[in-house]
Amino acid sequence: MRIWKPQMRNRGQSLVEAALALPVLIMLMLGLLDFGRAYYAVVSLKDAADEGASYASCSPADVTGIRQRAAEASRQLAPIEPNDVTVIYPPALHAGAPITVTTRLTLRLYTPFANALVADSELELHGSATHALVSTH
Secondary structure, three states: OOOOOHHHHHHHHHHHHHHHHHHHHHHHHHHHHHHHHHHHHHHHHHHHHHHHHHHHHHOOOOHHHHHHHHHHHOOOOOOOOHHHEEEEOOOOOOOOOEEEEEEEEEEEOOOHHHHHOOHHHEEEEEEEEEEEOOOOO
16 A cells, blocks of 8 residues: 655755745845945935034034034944035025035945946935024134
């Protein structure tokens, strides 16, 4: 008498299904990781720009200080250099005039197939903040 064991025949099928699904799941996870990193970087860039604009509203002539303040406010996962900070002045410096600080970061993506969507797997991210001048000295 022969005993039929259906579990034995399904083992190979489950292994093949797992082998086919695993790369798709890994790509989805890497995509979510890149999306989370990009979102974190954008928020960090906006916060750093806001810190620079806040300092610029009181000391608009101190460009080095504005850039340094914004760079120091950036987070470790989204580090920016003082050269990545741009200050945009109004046509005339007077109390109440808007001064804008913009930050920039190039984020390298982890997803292997990101080249199909983004050139060189790098995203150019920006953050910006505008404050009114408090003093003009």
